[in-house]
Structures are given as structure tokens and as C-alpha cells.
Amino acid sequence: MDSLYLLIPVALVFVAAGIKLLLWAIDDGQYDDLDKEAWRILAPEQDEHIKAEENPDRSKDES
Amino acid sequence: MLSAHQAVAEPRAAADDGPCPCYHCGETVPHGARFEIEIGGESRAMCCPGCRAVAGLIAANGLENFYQQRTAYSERPVDAEFQLNDQYLIYDDAEMAQRFSQQEADGSVTARLLLGGITCAACTWLIEQSLEPITGVHSALVNLQQNRLDVRFDPEKIKLSEIFSRVESLGYRPRPFQASTQREQNASDYRRDLRRLGVAGFGMMQVGMFAVALHAGDIQGIEEQYQGLLRGFSLLVSSFVVYYSAGIFFSTAWRHLQQGVLVMDLPVALAIGLAWLASAWATITGTGQVYFDSVVMFTFFLLLGRFMESRVRQRHSMTWFDAESALPDAVSCRRKDQWVTVPRTQVAAGDIVLLRPGETIPVDAEITDGASAVREDTFNGEHLPRAVVAGNTVFAGTVNVEAALEARVLCTYLESRLAALQQSVEVAQTEKPRLARLADRVASWFVAGVLLVTSATALIWMQIDPSRALWVALSVLVISCPCALALATPAALTSAASALRGRGVIVRGENALEALARTTHLFFDKTGTLTAGKLTLSRVELLVDQTEAQVLAIASSLQRWSNHPISQAFNDISGTADIDNVKYHVGQGLSGEQQGLRYRMGSEGFCRVLCPQLPPAPSAPLYWVALCDEHRPLAWIGLTDSVRPEAAAVIDEARHNGLLVGLLTGDNSLQGTLLAKTLGMDTVNIGLEPQQKMAHVQALQEAGYVVSMVGDGLNDAPVLSLADASFAVAGATDLARTQADFVVVGGDLTAVTSTWRQARACRRIIVQNFAWALGYNLSAIPLAAMGYIPPWAAAIGMSLSSLLVVANSLRLNRKPR
Numbered sequence: 037m038d039s040l041y042l043l044i045p046v047a048l049v050f051v052a053a054g055i056k057l058l059l060w061a062i063d064d065g066q067y068d069d070l071d072k073e074a075w076r077i078l079a080p081e082q083d084e085h086i087k088a089e090e091n092p093d094r095s096k097d098e099s
Numbered sequence: 100m101l102s103a104h105q106a107v108a109e110p111r112a113a114a115d116d117g118p119c120p121c122y123h124c125g126e127t128v129p130h131g132a133r134f135e136i137e138i139g140g141e142s143r144a145m146c147c148p149g150c151r152a153v154a155g156l157i158a159a160n161g162l163e164n165f166y167q168q169r170t171a172y173s174e175r176p177v178d179a180e181f182q183l184n185d186q187y188l189i190y191d192d193a194e195m196a197q198r199f200s201q202q203e204a205d206g207s208v209t210a211r212l213l214l215g216g217i218t219c220a221a222c223t224w225l226i227e228q229s230l231e232p233i234t235g236v237h238s239a240l241v242n243l244q245q246n247r248l249d250v251r252f253d254p255e256k257i258k259l260s261e262i263f264s265r266v267e268s269l270g271y272r273p274r275p276f277q278a279s280t281q282r283e284q285n286a287s288d289y290r291r292d293l294r295r296l297g298v299a300g301f302g303m304m305q306v307g308m309f310a311v312a313l314h315a316g317d318i319q320g321i322e323e324q325y326q327g328l329l330r331g332f333s334l335l336v337s338s339f340v341v342y343y344s345a346g347i348f349f350s351t352a353w354r355h356l357q358q359g360v361l362v363m364d365l366p367v368a369l370a371i372g373l374a375w376l377a378s379a380w381a382t383i384t385g386t387g388q389v390y391f392d393s394v395v396m397f398t399f400f401l402l403l404g405r406f407m408e409s410r411v412r413q414r415h416s417m418t419w420f421d422a423e424s425a426l427p428d429a430v431s432c433r434r435k436d437q438w439v440t441v442p443r444t445q446v447a448a449g450d451i452v453l454l455r456p457g458e459t460i461p462v463d464a465e466i467t468d469g470a471s472a473v474r475e476d477t478f479n480g481e482h483l484p485r486a487v488v489a490g491n492t493v494f495a496g497t498v499n500v501e502a503a504l505e506a507r508v509l510c511t512y513l514e515s516r517l518a519a520l521q522q523s524v525e526v527a528q529t530e531k532p533r534l535a536r537l538a539d540r541v542a543s544w545f546v547a548g549v550l551l552v553t554s555a556t557a558l559i560w561m562q563i564d565p566s567r568a569l570w571v572a573l574s575v576l577v578i579s580c581p582c583a584l585a586l587a588t589p590a591a592l593t594s595a596a597s598a599l600r601g602r603g604v605i606v607r608g609e610n611a612l613e614a615l616a617r618t619t620h621l622f623f624d625k626t627g628t629l630t631a632g633k634l635t636l637s638r639v640e641l642l643v644d645q646t647e648a649q650v651l652a653i654a655s656s657l658q659r660w661s662n663h664p665i666s667q668a669f670n671d672i673s674g675t676a677d678i679d680n681v682k683y684h685v686g687q688g689l690s691g692e693q694q695g696l697r698y699r700m701g702s703e704g705f706c707r708v709l710c711p712q713l714p715p716a717p718s719a720p721l722y723w724v725a726l727c728d729e730h731r732p733l734a735w736i737g738l739t740d741s742v743r744p745e746a747a748a749v750i751d752e753a754r755h756n757g758l759l760v761g762l763l764t765g766d767n768s769l770q771g772t773l774l775a776k777t778l779g780m781d782t783v784n785i786g787l788e789p790q791q792k793m794a795h796v797q798a799l800q801e802a803g804y805v806v807s808m809v810g811d812g813l814n815d816a817p818v819l820s821l822a823d824a825s826f827a828v829a830g831a832t833d834l835a836r837t838q839a840d841f842v843v844v845g846g847d848l849t850a851v852t853s854t855w856r857q858a859r860a861c862r863r864i865i866v867q868n869f870a871w872a873l874g875y876n877l878s879a880i881p882l883a884a885m886g887y888i889p890p891w892a893a894a895i896g897m898s899l900s901s902l903l904v905v906a907n908s909l910r911l912n913r914k915p916r
């Protein structure tokens with residue numbers, strides 16, 4: 037059980053790194069728009085406009 | 100195979116029985132309107148040419164997916180007739196563009212645009228997808244939280260004005276994004292809250308892990324050195340969380356305490372602070388109990404509740420619209436005998452400007468040439484224009500409706516009448532009475548009670564067993580930790596606000612739901628709020644032996660030549676074809692000929708010139724227009740601004756529920772009184788200037804009443820921001836929206852009463868939450884005072900009671916029965 041003396045501090049280092057990373061991401065503006073990012077993952081593909089013509093056919097096939 | 104239309108997920112799907120909603124904006128398609136377009140293989144009904152144009156453009160770009168993905172209807176685009184194509188050209192000017200754009204290293208330019216009319220995440224996709232394929236546009240990124248578009252483009256290949264026009268053609272209202280301290284404050288507050296929340300979350304997981312080991316140790320037995328180790332690290336992590344994340348509770352509580360106000364943050368800060376202190380003491384001395392996990396978890400959930408609440412509110416906060424932004428940026432100004440388009444800020448007193456029909460007048464000016472009429476509903480709510488001739492003064496923010504005018508600028512924006520209006524908005528904001536939150540009122544006696552019980556407990560235990568007195572007293576404090584109490588309000592408000600959002604009402608104001616639930620007086624503006632804001636045909640007094648249809652056909656074919664608001668009333672009536680030589684007489688009326696027979700339509704005096712035997716207008720309080728030919732008078736046509744069909748029901752319901760309903764209008768015609776009588780309103784005040792409206796509301800507030808106001812125009816903005824709770828309804832100006840606590844997106848007045856009902860329900864839920872939280876504390880405190888509650892039981896009890904509060908609040912989100 038003595039390993040706890042090493043493992044817990046190591047875990048804390050990871051936590052500190054995690055917090056640091058999160059704070060960086062927040063300050064970088066990556067969380068500024070939570071609504072949109074949550075929606076974007078469900079949105080049609082990004083290069084949609086290129087394939088605009090195929091679109092109606094594809095949606096019919098899927099349904 | 101399913102047909103394509105079944106894939107279309109429609110928000111507030113159209114019921115087959117009711118009137119059909121517009122596929123684009125969701126407003127009811129008017130009878131006889133035929134604006135259809137094929138989208139997704141189906142013919143879709145549209146309510147107006149504007150919606151059809153936007154939908155057509157979306158479909159033509161292969162972006163129909165927008166309609167399946169969006170979660171709210173789009174806003175109805177502004178009438179095209181009031182838009183000038185060249186209004187954005189001004190932003191091609193380098194100096195103008197510099198205010199909201201910046202040069203990148205590679206020669207491209209990044210511009211920031213503020214967008215009006217974004218209703219959901221799918222809008223951002225639509226805008227990005229339709230901008231990015233354009234040659235010259237490097238990237239387009241919409242920030243939904245701030246309604247902001249960042250577009251990076253190559254100025255060699257595309258002009259900024261084209262980007263503006265493009266965004267506008269999609270049905271949004273673009274304007275330059277101006278940095279403001281308020282907006283920056285909001286953005287940095289948001290990030291700060293998120294940082295606190297994130298740190299608390301990480302801390303909670305870590306301390307929770309140690310806590311599991313410690314609780315297991317309590318049950319199975321644990322060696323003292325490992326218990327000490329785990330407690331020590333818990334202390335370390337939780338200290339950081341208390342310092343970093345929970346600091347806000349301490350500072351808020353302290354700030355209010357200095358002013359002698361007890362707020363909800365005080366019991367919260369006490370609970371966190373004392374539980375942490377007790378646990379730290381236990382850790383250092385190696386005795387007693389630790390509550391680190393409760394401390395951190397409490398902090399996290401509380402921050403989460405508040406973060407969600409403020410996010411729901413701020414998502415639609417449009418704090419940056421002021422009166423000035425309603426003015427066009429581009430002005431036609433005479434420079435060296437030539438009309439040039441210059442930025443409004445460069446126009447100085449003494450310049451001669453050209454005011455085109457349909458345009459919002461950009462400056463206060465005195466007319467030097469021309470005659471026209473201006474619609475001044477900005478200031479007085481009156482929808483019928485005032486006739487103006489050379490020598491008269493016109494004001495910034497009003498609309499020139501009839502003919503082009505030349506005018507000499509009188510003053511800069513800051514001295515204009517519109518700026519004065521904006522100032523009263525700002526004054527009203529500071530004078531708005533602060534209603535104490537329910538939570539804070541509960542907090543004040545809760546704190547007193549807890550401190551009383553704790554000291555009593557400590558005193559009693561001093562008599563029984565002095566060695567345990569400290570620990571029992573502390574456990575009483577921890578048990579009484581007001582987690583559920585503190586969550587009761589934000590959880591209910593968030594839930595109520597998101598339910599309202601689904602029904603087309605945006606909640607913006609802090610405290611607004613609570614204020615609305617307590618409202619005693621409900622005031623309506625008339626034009627555009629109770630009425631539809633445009634003239635419709637009400638009565639025809641025939642003066643000859645002809646049918647109404649014949650007379651109206653003549654009237655309609657004459658009116659086709661006018662863009663006066665009166666002509667809108669005749670839009671749906673088909674005219675006779677053979678009327679020609681129609682002339683428009685500014686401020687008087689129209690004249691025309693049918694096979695040599697001369698007709699006149701307009702004011703009494705104007706028609707008498709052609710036909711002296713015209714009888715005086717009927718006495719009914721309508722807006723009367725005469726029609727005559729050269730031999731005889733034909734008819735008096737009575738027009739009125741029609742009342743919204745649902746208005747009567749809304750007012751009825753409000754009165755039945757004990758609210759005092761009143762009319763506050765700037766219009767000083769008799770129609771206001773008549774309308775109020777028909778609708779059964781309790782009080783009527785007509786002919787009020789914005790300041791008088793404010794004084795009226797203020798007087799009631801000083802008498803201790805809670806006042807709600809429903810309005811739409813620029814002139815309502817000050818009173819909206821003063822009222823305890825306020826609504827901006829359909830088609831409201833951006834300034835009115837900015838000041839209102841609730842923005843009704845659709846054109847439906849019933850949203851006012853349904854929001855009011857929701858506010859009452861929300862208040863009920865908050866009271867229930869309080870009752871539960873207090874009940875739980877009251878039953879747990881005696882047990883703790885007797886020394887029976889181990890820390891794990893306290894932690895579980897606390898979490899369960901918080902969960903119950905959240906679950907109860909979620910009931911607000913259910914569909915109304």
C-alpha cells in the first residue's frame with residue numbers, strides 16, 4: 037500500500053495537467069459557443085455545398 | 100420508401116385543421132396569399148414575397164437541409180420595399196470598414212458583423228455554408244452566443260458590401276459589429292464562469308475518488324496513516340477548488356453584507372467555508388469528520404446551476420443595440436453640386452442631404468425642397484404619416500414615406516431627438532426598481548435560523564459533553580448546507596426559460612419571471628402591439644348607386660400608384676384595368692382617368708376641388724378617405740388599423756386573473772379609447788410621449804405595484820426597460836427587444852398570457868422547492884444536533900434532496916396540457 041504515496045501525487049499531476057489544458061482551451065475560445073458545437077456534430081457534412089446536387093437522391097435512399 | 104417530406108422535422112408542426120403556417124417563418128399564411136415554392140420535393144406555402152425569396156435562395160443553393168435541422172422558425176425578413184440596394188456600399192469605404200475589420204498578414208481582411216434574426220444553431224450553418232463557397236471568401240464563422248459573424252475574405256476578389264447583401268438575402272439583418280464594454284464584459288464573465296465550473300468539476304472527481312476510499316475505510320477499517328494521507332490530499336485539492344471556484348460566493352456574500360443585505364450567497368458561503376474549515380481542522384488534528392467531498396460537490400452543482408441559468412438568458416441577450424443603430428449608415432449628401440454617398444458620421448450641421456422615399460431619415464433636418472409625409476411612430480406610435488413641406492423639421496429615426504426630400508441637417512446625432520430617446524432608455528435602466536428575489540428573501544431568515552440553531556446546539560452540548568460540542572455544532576452547519584435551497588431558483592428558472600423558448604418566447608431579463616408572476620398591472624401599447632400596425636378596410640359608405648365592389652375596384656386601381664400606408668389596405672382588392680393617367684399628389688391624394696372620366700381619391704379638401712358636393716366625412720372614428728369623380732361623390736372609405744384577433748382573449752384572460760389591464764399609447768386619436776372600450780380594458784391613456792409613459796409606470800411602481808408592459812416600437816423602449824417585466828412583440832424594433840425581458844418571436848399575443856401562466860407556475864415550483872429544501876433541513880438538523888448523522892449520510896441526503904429539486908423544476912418543461 038505504500039505505493040499510494042507515489043500514485044496519488046502522480047494522479048494529482050495528471051489532474052493539474054488536465055485543469056491546465058481545460059483552462060487553456062477555455063481561454064482559447066474553444067468553448068465560447070456551446071450551442072453551435074453541440075449541433076454541428078449532427079449537421080450535414082461540411083463540404084455539403086459541393087455535393088448539393090446529390091443530396092435529394094441520397095436522403096431518399098436513406099429513408 | 101418514405102417520401103422526402105416526412106424527413107422534414109418541423110418545429111411546432113402544422114396541424115391539419117388550423118391555418119397553415121409559413122414554411123419559412125411560421126407565421127400564419129394570410130388568406131388568398133399565393134407564395135409557394137418547391138422545397139424538398141414538396142410545394143411549401145409562404146406568407147410573403149420576402150419569405151419566398153429567402154427560401155428560394157436557400158433551396159437554389161442546395162441548402163434545404165436547413166429546414167430539417169433547425170429547431171426554431173426563422174424570422175420574417177424585412178419588407179424588401181424599405182431596403183435600398185446601395186445601403187451597404189458605404190462599407191466598401193476603407194475608413195468605414197476599418198471600424199469593424201482588420202487587415203491580416205496575408206493581405207486578407209477579417210470583418211466582424213453583428214447579425215439580427217439568428218434563431219437557432221442551424222442558422223449559423225446556413226450562413227457559413229452559403230458564404231464559404233463564394234470566390235474570395237476564405238472563411239466564415241458564426242458565433243451563436245454573440246450573434247456574430249467573423250468573415251475572412253480577399254478584398255481584391257470580393258467587396259464587403261457583397262457579403263452584407265448576401266447575408267441579408269438569407270433573411271438576416273447584418274450590421275457592423277462594434278466593440279462595447281458591456282459585450283466584452285459578458286464574454287469575459289462567461290469564460291470566467293466556465294473556468295470556475297471546470298476546475299470545480301475536476302476537483303469534484305478527484306476528491307470524490309479519495310472520499311470513496313475514506314468512506315470504505317470508515318466501514319471496513321483503515322490504517323491511520325492512509326486515512327491521514329487521503330485526507331491530506333483531499334484538503335489540498337478542495338482548498339484549491341474553494342479558493343478558485345467558490346471564491347465568488349464569499350465575495351458576493353461579503354459585498355452584500357457590507358450593505359446590510361442578506362443574499363442566498365451568504366448561507367452558501369457559510370456552509371462551504373465552515374465545512375471546509377471543520378474538515379481542515381479534522382485533517383490537521385487527526386480527529387472528527389471530513390466533508391471535503393460535500394464541499395466540492397456542492398460548489399460544482401451550484402456553479403453548474405447558475406452557469407446554465409445565465410447561459411439560457413445570455414444566449415439571446417442583445418445588449419448592444421441602441422437607438423443609433425436603427426439609423427442607416429449611408430447618407431446621400433450634396434458635395435460640390437453632386438450627390439455622393441457618405442457615412443452618416445461625416446454629415447455635419449448645414450449639409451444638404453437627400454431623403455429618399457421608404458428610407459429611414461438619418462439625421463434631424465429641416466426640409467429645403469420637396470413635400471412628403473413622414474411616419475413618426477418612433478416617437479408617438481402613430482402609424483399615419485404627418486405631411487411635411489419645405490420649412491418643416493423631420494427627425495432622425497422616422498421614415499419618409501411619400502417622395503424624395505432635400506433637407507438641411509440641423510445637428511449631429513448626439514443632439515437629435517432620437518438620442519434623447521436613447522438617453523431616456525438609459526435613465527430608465529437605472530431607475531428600474533429592483534424587486535428582491537424570492538431566494539434572497541428566504542435566505543435572510545434561513546441564515547438567522549441556522550445560526551440560532553447552531554449556537555443553541557453548541558451551548559447545550561457544552562453542558563452535556565464539552566469535548567463533542569464543536570463537532571456536533573459543525574455537523575449541524577454542514578447538514579443545513581443549503582444546496583437544494585440554493586439550486587431551487589436557478590433550476591426552476593432555467594427549466595421555465597427553456598420551455599418558453601420552445602414556444603417562441605425568449606427570456607432575457609434577470610428576475611423577469613419572478614417579477615411577471617407578481618405583476619399587478621399589465622399595460623399594452625396600441626399600434627403594432629394590440630393592432631397589426633397596418634391599415635385595413637373597415638367600412639365603405641356608398642354615396643352612389645353602385646356596388647361596393649365596383650367602387651373599391653376603382654379605389655384599388657388608383658392606390659396601386661401610391662406607396663402611402665393607406666395603399667396597403669387595397670392590396671388584396673383587384674382593380675379595374677382601364678384607369679390611366681394616375682397622378683400622385685403628395686400629402687393630398689391621387690387622381691386618375693377612366694375613359695376621360697376624372698377621378699380623385701384622398702383628403703376631403705382635395706376631392707372637393709373636383710366635386711364640390713362631397714358630403715362631410717362620417718363621424719365614426721375611422722380614417723376616412725373620399726372617392727369621387729367629376730360629377731358626383733362615390734364613397735367614403737373608412738380604414739382602420741385592425742386589432743389582432745387574439746387580443747380580446749388575451750385581455751380577457753388577464754383581467755379574469757385579477758390583473759389591471761391598461762392601454763398606454765402615443766396615438767392621440769379617438770381610436771385608442773374606442774379600442775380599449777371594445778376590448779374591455781380598465782384604463783386608457785392616449786397621446787403619451789415616451790417620457791409620459793415612463794412617468795405613468797413610475798407612479799404606479801412608487802405606489803408599490805408591479806407593472807408589466809407590452810410594446811414594440813422605438814418609442815416604447817424606455818418604458819419597456821423601466822417596467823418590472825416587459826414584452827417586445829412581433830416585428831419589434833431591435834431597441835425595443837434589447838430593453839424587453841421577454842421577446843415574443845412569433846406574431847402571437849397569446850404568448851403574453853402563456854408566459855404569465857408559466858411565470859406563475861415557475862413561482863409555484865420555486866416555492867415547492869423551498870418548502871422541500873427547508874423541510875429537509877428542518878428534519879435533518881435535529882438529528883444532527885443530537886449527534887446521530889455520519890458524514891456519508893449527510894452527503895447522500897444532500898445529493899438526493901438536490902436531485903429532487905432539479906427533478907421538480909424539470910416539470911416546468913413539460914408540454915402544457
